[in-house]
Amino acid sequence: MRTDHHIILRVVAKPLIPIIALFALYVQFHGDYSPGGGFQAGVIIAVAVILYALIFGISPAMRAVPPAFTRSLAAIGFLLYAGVGVWALLMGGNFLDYDALFNEADGGHHGQHYGILLVELGVLFAVAGSMLSIFYAFAGRVTEIKDEDW
Template identity: 85%
Template sequence: MSQKTDHHVILRIVAKPLIPIIALFGFYVHFHGDYSPGGGFQAGCIIAVSVILYSLIFGIAPAMRAVPPAFTRSLAALGFLIFGGVGVWALLMGGNYLDYDALFNEPPGGHDGQHYGILMVELGVLFAVAGSMLSIFYAFAGRVTEIKDEDW
């Protein structure tokens, strides 16, 4: 976009420092999911929103260079695999599917399996949700080239 037509300079300057903070808050929501409201699903949405905000303000092409669509759809599949994989891990350790108590073969009363099992499963949810949401957004936004201000 040329210098003359860029009258969104205030929007860009204000949004630029906000985007990394939004993404960082997403990870806070994920890793704090055990103690406070939130978890992988909300964190995935927040991280996806930070990328979508970037693409709304700086254009879809720079966003696709920063976070390629091939990466987002692999991320979605990887997240689902992580969730399913934790279940298979519990199976291999001799427990039931998704039985986190069996993960580390700890004595009864230990909570490490539950703690890390929940964290890993939520990480899978985060990857799957963030990747899926961004893939959907790219599928929609990739079909319109550039939006003029009058079009809104």
């Protein structure tokens, strides 16, 4: 039975969570121009989900973002990063040599731009997935945070 005296917390947090997630995407895709990048964006996305879990409970958060999804996301992110390196290898360059990705002439920056974008996306997936997996591993062992614990 849930007593709802956390109503102010819930009302304030609910509009905040999408803004936090949106900010994470800004940090991710604006990382070429301003401070930030995959690592920070991944942590911010994880924080948005953790905030949801702290306020609405672990189980609703686990139904929205299942633990199986977070741990696959971590693996996919790492594979995406390493995959860009293998792609460069297949195109005849060195491992993670982005200039080789499209075999463009000197002075072309497409390979660097897409290489950095994909690599940062890999970091985002790996970090967000890992952080959420760690949080679930800790938080999943206590079913509910009791009020007297705060």
